[in-house]
Amino acid sequence: MNAQSQEIVFHNYPQSPVAEKVRVAFGIKGLSWRDVEIPRLPPKPFVTALTGGYRRTPVMQIGADIYCDSHCILRELDRRYPYASYMPTADAGLMWCLSRWTDGGLFDLAVKLVLGAQGDNLPADFAEDRGRLYLGANWAEGLKRANAQLPHLVSQIRAPLSWLNDVLGDGRAFLLGEAPAAIDAQIYHVVWFIRGRWEGGVAMLSEFPKLTEWEDRVRALGHGTSSPMEPQAAIDLALASTPLGQSGVAPNEPQNLALGTAVTVHPDVDGGEQGVAGTVVYADMNVITVERQADDVGVVHVHFPRAGYRIEID
Secondary structure, three states: OOOOOOOOEEEEOOOOHHHHHHHHHHHHHOOEEEEEEOOOOOOOHHHHHHHOOOOOOOEEEEOOEEEEOHHHHHHHHHHHOOOOOOOOOOOHHHHHHHHHHHHHHHHHHHHHHHHHHHHHHOOHHHHHHHHHHHHOOOHHHHHHHHHHOHHHHHHHHHHHHHHHHHHHHHOOOEOOEOOOOHHHHHHHHHHHHHHHHOOOHHHHHOOOHHHHHHHHHHHHOOOOEEEEOOHHHHHHHHHHOOOOOOOEEOOOOOOOOOOOOEEEEEEOOOOOOOOEEEEEEEEOOOEEEEEEEEOOOEEEEEEEEOOOEEEEEO
């Protein structure tokens, strides 16, 4: 097994808000990581070679273990590096529940706001790709609807931002208290996206001074320490490594999964994407791990969250 196989390799691009969430998470723990820049739009041949078809951003690689979705990435980082916990209070379960909103409804609202505000100024290929991911098969109509509903969308996002501003009104440094937590990264990436990609974002966010001060503190956490890596080097690393993931299926498995079951894993919301096929090596309430093999990457374990993903038995 390659001596570098425990390095964190992060497949992302600078403009990705979901990648920014994880970059802040690296900063919370002060982690070092290798930065593999991937295209904003498909095809993404190097990253899909590792995942078996999953093309969303970001993806984390540690040797021959491939982690898809930021929820799965943050869970694994906290497991491997428990210091500076992402859950510094006793409310971990509640915070993971809340993350289903920050990464789902709240982020989707921000995407509609940003895409709708840009309207016909969006490059056609970008509009189609992101439109399909976030607005479904009738994405073109969805973009028109978002543009027509901009005042409504702004009203919908101002309300939760005001609630967060109220939470921070007692003088706490971060959302759970004095220590930064996963929920800070999960909220921050939405604020970062609005501020940077919507021309009305700066003015709207100025309404919330406590939130703006918090935003500055989160930004000051940084992104840990990164160094660039070429995409082919990440492929070579997987090929030289052995997966280290857990093995087994937890009791009371509702889909009757077992070790070796052939499955295909898809995001629960259909964006017209390719599923990832493999055999089950681990499954519990939070994670599904499949093994796949290919000549270019060897044997890899690809990890997904259970929440938000659909498993089809082949």
